[in-house]
Amino acid sequence: MKKICILGATGSIGANCLDVVASQPSEFEVRYLTTYQNVALLLQQAEQFRPQAVAVVHRAKVEQYLPQFRSMGIEVLTGFEGLLEISAREDVDILVNALVGAIGLLPTLNAIQNGCRIALANKETLVLGGQLVMAHAAQSGAEIVPIDSEHSALLQCMVGEQASEVERIILTASGGPFREKPQDQFSGITVAEALNHPNWDMGQKITIDSATLMNKGLEVIEAHWLFDLPLSRIDVVIHPQSVIHSLVEFTDGSMKAQLGLPDMRVPIQYALTYPRRLPATRPRLNFDTLRELTFEPADLDKFRCLQLCYEALEEGGAAPAVLNASNEEAVSLFLKEKIRFDQIPVIVEDALINCETNSFHGVDELIEYDRQAREYVTSKYDF
């Protein structure tokens, strides 16, 4: 039985992960679960999976539930320190990082020190600190196995291949809800429209990122670190059906693609069992009803966030950290209806131009760049 810790258990990825765990009861044992503030759901999960301990980051939310956790003999940690303490526990084989945002970096580094497998959904961790994370993982021997469907697809295509024979990787993108919307209508896009993703049911932040195509840009940076490839060998293609989850082209011109229905439980299970596969009884692709797979180039003028990600990756240093932090703040302001949808790339570009993006030495400096970019955005745009 593999012992699992799930950071961000109450989110979209966290809940899907627990679905996978429940469907494979002889394989996995849940040791630790965490949430930011959804303690009611965490309690239900704890009743079903009986972890040793849980962490609730938002302290004020946990008080009323303490007796119920205690009656089950479950330890309750609180605050960001509680999350950090849980991520450092050594009796874990796989840590699933399903947190959203740069907040996921320190817990990932903690878990890496233990040498356990990191099943990583939290792409912001690699956007912000890919260099540190990959270096620490190489040192401790911790495996970083992606949950993100594109990166899982790429990993699956690379199994059995030589890294030196990979010519380029191609990430597919659905194009989001505004693929066909004229750019001059972007200023009127509402939060509800932006949260209505055509193919995937996900947390709010990544859903907005998918609508701006920032998500694809973050994934390009994520792929750069995971597969050690320069930007010149990473491409993006719009594929509205989300059936091909990504492709690898090899030096002989041959390509491999990974296909499936858009269901995150497939890449989550693969990240937990890699390099094995376990049987599962989920709906499958059906070629009797599947009519067409279409492709088109990404429009970098209309979806400027993607272009900004390319530029930040090329610039290096703390530029991806500033890009990520300013985007997190801009998305949060858009969700609160304090800025328009079309201001998101404007704010990110503003931060990239006006914040320090020098190279950094160590995690403390990196977190300081992240903090400064957030402060820049909130002091200028949050009224």
Ligand code: NAD
């Ligand atoms: P979500 O918002 O549904 O869940 C986020 C989880 O993190 C929740 O459990 C929440 O309680 C916790 N959390 C949020 N803020 C926190 C904080 N400040 N401190 C501690 N915990 C906090 O998000 P999600 O859609 O599950 O996405 C999680 C990560 O996975 C993101 O990085 C996203 O980009 C990535 N991802 C998600 C999907 C998907 O289908 N949802 C697909 C690919 C990648």
Ligand code: MG
């Ligand atoms: Mg993805």
